[in-house]
Amino acid sequence: MVERDKRQKFEELAEKRVNKAIKDLRLIGNLSNRNNYSFDDSDVRKIMKALDDEMKALKGRFAQTRPSDQDFKL
Template structure:
């Protein structure tokens, strides 16, 4: 049982830190001096991120969560 706990801690720390870093990089896209985007683009990005956080939260609370889909600004 202790091995499962250690594996969980190791993976959780690595994955959460990687996710935080990537979210910060996504935040850098908000720089209007470097990028051009619409309010709709920004809403889509925030909505997609929130949806995945909500899905992860649901899985920790025992729900099955949603299906995996790739994010696209334009279809």
Template sequence: MRDKRAKFVELAEARVNRTVKDIQLIGNLSNRSAYAYTDEDIRKIFRALQKELDAAKARFGGENSSKEEGFKL
């Protein structure tokens, strides 16, 4: 059982931290001096991200919100 927990913690921390970094990179696309985009483009991006986040949350059966620097279990 401990091996399953250790593997979960290892993978969850790596995946969440990677995802947070990728979301920050998406935020960098807001630089209008480097990129051209429409309000509809932004709605599509965030609608897709929210849809996947909601689906992942549903698989766990709940919500757990936290504001931390980096993700740790």
């Protein structure tokens, strides 16, 4: 029963948070309208780097495997 409650809570929160993140990303995308905003390539790179860095951190938190302690071999 407890495991099911955890699953239900995960699904509920995941749906809400992912939908909010998608909405917020679309709002960030709206900033690309040069008729309404002034920005340069440096600004865009900073935004993309911040989002990419956060996605990498997110993927790392969900990763099931840990780095191997074995030596590298070709």
